Amino acid sequence: MFQDASELAAMAEALGRSTDYRVLRRLVPRAACQSAIGQDCRTGILLDTETTGLDQPNDEIIELGMVKFDYTPDGRIVGVRDTFSAFNEPSAPISAEVTALTGITNEMVAGHKFDDAAVTAFAESAVITIAHNSAFDRRFVERYWSLFEHKAWGCSMSEIDWRKHGFAGSQLGYLLNGAGYFHQAHRAVDDCHALLEILDFDLPTTGAPALAVLLDTARRKTVRIWAEHSPFELKDSLKRRGYRWSDGTDGRPKSWYVEVGECAVDDELAFLKAEIYLRDVEPRLQTLTAFTRFSSRI
Incomplete structure (x- = not known):
């Protein structure tokens, strides 16, 4: 039986009031508007x-999506200002594996090249760039456009403890469902629209939007601690502690490392002294901010 939109909306509203049902709404991207700043x-x-591919120095970007938005200092999203979406034909054919993962074919990108001036013009007014895996995306876009080297960055995947706020995980689909939406992602810009709604979602644990948590985390300094020359047989202890391995191919030390808040540095140094080196140590420390975090230059 045919039902119009108003009837369906009423049914969804009724189901949403019940504790026995959960309603997911199709994500409709917000229209761009020039909000008063x-x-x-x-x-x-x-x-x-x-x-x-995943090799930042050698693989190429084949699609870039961006959504420009306005927000208040306390993390309330005001509206969308503009969107950007573009393909780029790489120097070698796209592999079947990448096409299966992204849905992007060689035919779709054929003849397309990024307009560098357009990318720069779009992004230059932003005070922060946010990606859902900034450790990946920042390294790629910095190689293409130096503008992004000088931007503050935030990561919506790693700089919010989503499980603590009641979500099943940090994957974009999980988060979108948790915020009450579903979408059929086709383009990079579609995922940006999805991320906008996730960051605008009021967390049940705080009553504030997720963007507020991300901004607070991004504004804090962190310290990267390098456990150089640590005994090989203790690598599992370092991994359990959250250390990651750098193979040295990108100019950084060939070493295990961890990134912690400033207040946790003393505890981490005590761990290295008591559990790893069994002596006093002065490991290499790097202080990071939103302007340097996630960059391959650091």
């Missing part, structure tokens, strides 16, 4: 890339 309003960018 006052002293208390700032502009950010949500960014997503699709690439020919």
